Amino acid sequence: MIYRSTRSHGHEVTAAQAIVQGLAPDGGLFVPKEFPAAFTPAGLQELFALPYQELAKSILERFLPDYSSQQLEAIVQGAYGSQWDDDRITPLTTEKAGSHYLELFHGPTLAFKDVALQCLPRLMKTALANSADQRGIVILTATSGDTGTAAMRGFQALEKTRVIVFYPYQGVAPIQLKQMLSENSANTVAVAVEGNFDQAQSRVKQIFNDPDMNSLLAQHDLTFSSANSMNIGRLLPQVVYYFAAYGQLLDQGAIKPGDPVNFSVPTGNFGDILAGYYAKKLGLPVGRLICASNKNNVLTDFFKTGKYDKKRDFYVTNSPSMDILVSSNLERLLFDLCQDPDLVKSLMEQLTSKGEYQLPEEMRAKLDGFWADYATPEEIEGEIKRVHQESGYVIDPHTAVASLAAKHFKEQVAAPGPTVVLSTASPFKFPETVYHAISGQAVKEKGLPALKQLTDLVGSLPPAMEAFLGRSSQEIVIPA
Template sequence: MLYQSTRNSSVKKKASEVIAKGISEEGGLFVPENLPDLQEHFSQMAEMNYRELAKYIFSKFLTDFTPEEISACVENAYASDRFNGEEPVRLVPLTKTGENKYLLELWHGPTCAFKDMALQILPHFLTVSLQKTAPEKQVVILVATSGDTGKAALEGFRDVPDTKILVFYPQDGVSPMQQRQMCTQEGDNVCVCAVKGNFDDTQTGVKQIFTDKRIGALLDEQNMLFSSANSINWGRLLPQVVYYFYSYFDLFRNGTIKSLEEKINIAVPTGNFGNILAAYYASKMGLPVKRFLCASNSNNVLTDFIRTGVYDRRREFYTTSSPSMDILVSSNLERLLYALAEEDCSSVSGWMEELASTGKYEVNQKVFCKVKELFFGGFCDDNETAAVIRELLEEENYLCDPHTAVAVNVYRQYLQETGDTAPTIIASTASPYKFVQNVLGAVADASDPDEFSNLNRLELLSHTDAPSQLRGLKDKTVRFTDCITKEQMAEFVLQAVCSDRS
């Protein structure tokens, strides 16, 4: 299996090379040359536990890894004690209201967000990749986060030998609990910094650093190289494919679907388009999916794109109760466009150049028709999000976070518009206790500014328990307080990584 760039299909790289590098030199994203068709193996795959299934799927993509290397990566990442149970994900039926929906809980890992499913294994992938491609180098992991990726990456790469990780987050664009998770992070190789601006400013700054030849040369002099833990890195995206297969087989095992050919829908709350793209890749590998429901908050640039074929980030940016989706530049959409444009890298490059220069692009009619056929786009505002949180607690006795609530709302929009009652898997992406103020505010008064007092109240009201790793943040020391402009990010990186070598 070789990989090529979305902006230059003549680039051919092995899996270890693309995981180590993160992003192609011209700014394109790496994608596999082809996707394996696994459908004829479904009967065998349906009998596998999560770790067995992950090893099987990874073996199709990481062809320059040995079976022993893949096995070690999986066993270390998905050990049961790291995910509070035998299997790292849970599929929870919510059907009391007559809706055929199943919440795929992806947040039982160490940082209580779905990013753990990829970022617990990415450090192991990267370690193996560097041994094959640059054994003498130290790697510098750069991360832009809208909340969850940052903490998950920090925890995954904490004290990993020959790595340093720098995480940037928008100053006012994460929840108080997310900020506290990151700024109290332990580890000798970690660094966290706030950026004045929104997530798009932060993400653009990181991308520019990646492709800055001056900075690259300075790092090379220090025997260092950049890599990424964002979903622009194929090693971060690949693990997300696994849980869509696993949940589908879970529906088969529990009798919800009667055959391994029956189609389902998949609804995903998404801002950067990585999590829903993983579901699309799973379908290209044989997973029977009728429709992908792309759920957005008030930053509804993806909804408009799916409905019109025009991607236009020139709009008001909203800070919402679902901050991990407060994004107007969805990086992973580029990979989808590359696939739907039949790997026409010149068209993809043109669209991305238009986006960078004008803030807008429009895909051709052929690509737009494919998007409309595959995807349903919907969005909801904070009031509608709060209403779903309240209704699920009252009607289903289930407490969800705001991102999951957005996806449930969009699923209901789809159900009302189409009448499609096929079983629908809804990605539940974070513990509600990561967004205590907003979740509590949906079901009761949340005027108390103290995050941990509100956590106690939410436990009592919902008869649920907050994860111990979030409760324990109260007594942790804040280590990182820097806040810079996006123009200062490059120099901050150089000072942070080069000062360690001086």
């Protein structure tokens, strides 16, 4: 399979090259030149009977034909093994009130990023081994919270690979920061930057495409790559858990084969929900994809008006991983809608120069598979409290955004099929917000003391959380 840039006609690479490069030289994102054929209904039924590892292999091999069957088998077995605390990898929980939550936080860093970032390093290592390229790789990544720790854990001690994570100073939750600074592998480092996630991500893209910086790396036999969802190797593993969710609904008797299922997705950089869009293109019976945003609701306005406008106040909220105004993966959706790299390039240039762009009407008309909503910080806490009171189930702030959007969707839209809420992080990663929402009282102290208060209130810590608490932390580094 050949991959191409979203912004030009000429730059084409193999799947393995796309994963190693991360970002196209023209600043675009890699997408399949021809999307894989959809699974037949019979093929889908066979998929739903597979354990998660084999399901992942069956989906990834459609996108990654230059990896051998044996290599993909080793990759998925290594990525989804004993580091997960549930054999289902992404278990579907149906709480007492009947709502479905797809728990994506059972990996080593307790966030959905583990699903991809346990897989991506193995994909990258295999790609390098298959090629004659012996250069080392410098992974540059911006994070609004969870990607940083998951990338550092995934790439730890990987030969000829270094990881530099940029995060907004005072822009991630205390426990997220503790996790990042507790990753002490010799080849990883987390660096705080003044500003917000969008600014950090923009600088990463600038560094990627800086000819002087790339020349300097070449002199040292190194090259850049990315662990953000800008990397197609980060995105593709996320497609798998939509199929896993559907299969578990079948097992529970909640649906019959072919029934549509809606998915409500906490959305910041648009990678997670784009994976659901790709799953639908592969034949999964997806009804509507609910784009759930926080107070930084640029995507809500986009889906309602067709206008993307980042010229607005940036809010630091209680769902920090979604504090984003420039959703990079939306570019892949735009390309899929128009198949015109010149138009996509023009829209991205307008976003950079003017801070906004307006979709042509024929493209906007193709967005009917999406529905959008957002939640304020107060509404997030209210949803955490509501879900806990009704069922005893505890959700994190990002999951609460999607849970509330799913509730509003059910009230406002007569859509067939159940709705699955993607639960993207453990509630124990955000003890300050969750404790306040459930108890009505503020924590006595942020960070680890708050974590103990929440544990006393709702139950014991996950093993992965206990594992990092005793580690020493790196110092916070803020470059000039």
